[in-house]
Amino acid sequence: MTTAAPASRAWPLLPNSVSKPQRAIRLVVHGRAGGDVPVALRRLCQSVHSRRQAPVELEVLTGGPTPARSDESLWLVPMLLWPGSHARIDVPMIRTRLRTEGQNVTLLPFLGAWTSWWTLVARALQLHPSTGVLIHHPLRPGLADRFLAQLSVRLGRPLVSFDQWPEYERQHPDAQPLTLALAPNRMTESLGEAGEWPPLLDHPLIRQGLIDLLVSLP
Numbered sequence: 475m476t477t478a479a480p481a482s483r484a485w486p487l488l489p490n491s492v493s494k495p496q497r498a499i500r501l502v503v504h505g506r507a508g509g510d511v512p513v514a515l516r517r518l519c520q521s522v523h524s525r526r527q528a529p530v531e532l533e534v535l536t537g538g539p540t541p542a543r544s545d546e547s548l549w550l551v552p553m554l555l556w557p558g559s560h561a562r563i564d565v566p567m568i569r570t571r572l573r574t575e576g577q578n579v580t581l582l583p584f585l586g587a588w589t590s591w592w593t594l595v596a597r598a599l600q601l602h603p604s605t606g607v608l609i610h611h612p613l614r615p616g617l618a619d620r621f622l623a624q625l626s627v628r629l630g631r632p633l634v635s636f637d638q639w640p641e642y643e644r645q646h647p648d649a650q651p652l653t654l655a656l657a658p659n660r661m662t663e664s665l666g667e668a669g670e671w672p673p674l675l676d677h678p679l680i681r682q683g684l685i686d687l688l689v690s691l692p
Contacts, residue, residue, distance in 0.1 A: 486606045487661060488593065492599070494540065496526055496528040496691070496692070497528065497546065497547045497548050497549055497580075497691070497692075498528055498529035498530070498531065498546045498547070498548040499526070499528070499529070499531070499548060499549045499551055499688060499691065500530075500531045500532070500533050500540070500548050500549070500550050500551065500570060500572075501515070501518075501519065501523065501530065501531070501533065501551050501552045501553050502535065502551065502552040502553060502554065502560075502564075502565055503515050503532055503534055503535065503656075504534075504536065504553075504554070504560065504659075505534035505535055505536035505537055506536060506659065507536060508536065508537070508617065509534045509536050509537025509538065510536075511532060511534055511537075512657035512658055512659075512673075513657075513678060514656070514657040514658075514673065514675040514681075515532070515553070515656070515657055515675065516546040518675060518681070518684070518685065518688075519531075519532060521662050521685050522685055522688045522689055523593050524683070525689045526688070526689050526691075528557075529546065529548075530688075531548075533550075533568055535560060535564055537630075539571065541575075542571075542572045542575035542576060542577040544578075545644070546568045546578075547577075547578035547579075547580070548572075548577065548579060548580070549580055549582055549691055550565070550568065550569055550579050550580065550581045550582065551570070551582045551585075551688070552565045552581075552582070552583075553584075553585050553656060554584040554585055554586060555584075555585060555586040555610070555611070555654060555655075555656065556584075556586055556610065556611055556613055556618060557584065557586065557587075557613075557617060557618055557621050557623075558611070558613050558614070558618065561584040561586075562617075565581065566581070569581045569690065570592055575644070585656075586621075586625075588687070590683075590687055591683075591684065591687075592625065592628055592629065593686065594679060594680045595629065595654075595674065595680060596629055596630075597679055598674075598677045598679050598680050599629060599630075599631065599652070600669040601651075602652065602671060603650060604621070605648055605649055605650050606631060606649075606650045606651075606652040606671070607631060607632045607633075607634055607635075607639075607642065607646070607649045607650065607651055607652065608626075608629065608631045608632065608633045608634070608635055608652050608653075608654050609634055609635075609636050609639055609651045609652065609653045609654065609661065609665065610622070610634070610635060610636065610654045611635075611636060611654075611655070611661065612635045612636055612637045612638075613635070631652075632649075633654075636653075636661045636664075639651060639665070651665045652671045653665055653671070653673070654674065654675050656673060656675050657673050657674075657675055658673050659673075
């Protein structure tokens with residue numbers, strides 16, 4: 475995926491608005507302490523904006539609320555990989571707040587629910603040894619279990635929670651940790667870029683594919 479596909483193909487379930495100006499996009503990102511946003515996410519916004527010619531904004535979960543743009547409609551796009559409390563609780567609250575402020579908001583599913591996203595990750599994984607184990611952010615048991623089991627099958631790799639990795643490594647000393655994180659965080663810094671597997675937005679194939687998907691939103 476090197477160029478943006480027509481919206482009708484990249485987003486078959488969304489209404490096509492070719493005749494209308496493209497909507498603004500607001501990306502919901504986790505951020506780091508104090509609302510700091512990694513460079514990779516800021517560059518993603520800039521790249522999408524330059525090709526789409528419409529506003530691309532950030533809503534940072536660790537920062538203060540970003541004011542609404544009442545003069546425009548927007549896509550609210552959660553850049554979240556997992557079906558945790560941020561995706562289930564925080565994002566709907568953001569949508570409600572923006573609508574209360576007069577914004578015309580359409581909420582997309584969180585990034586980890588996109589089949590096209592995991593297709594990009596699977597392609598990048600083909601370049602890495604089969605001993606690689608995917609390390610994910612810890613999630614509460616229950617709701618996420620089925621999601622993780624299906625994802626493990628799809629990617630053809632074991633998925634191990636970050637807090638369970640030390641025990642897994644003791645039992646599988648040859649295993650290579652491959653962290654599933656969009657941008658640098660505590661998990662990637664702790665494990666390092668083992669086997670030249672950096673945060674996902676630093677993979678050229680994954681980054682470009684995500685840009686194409688966001689640009690092709692109607």
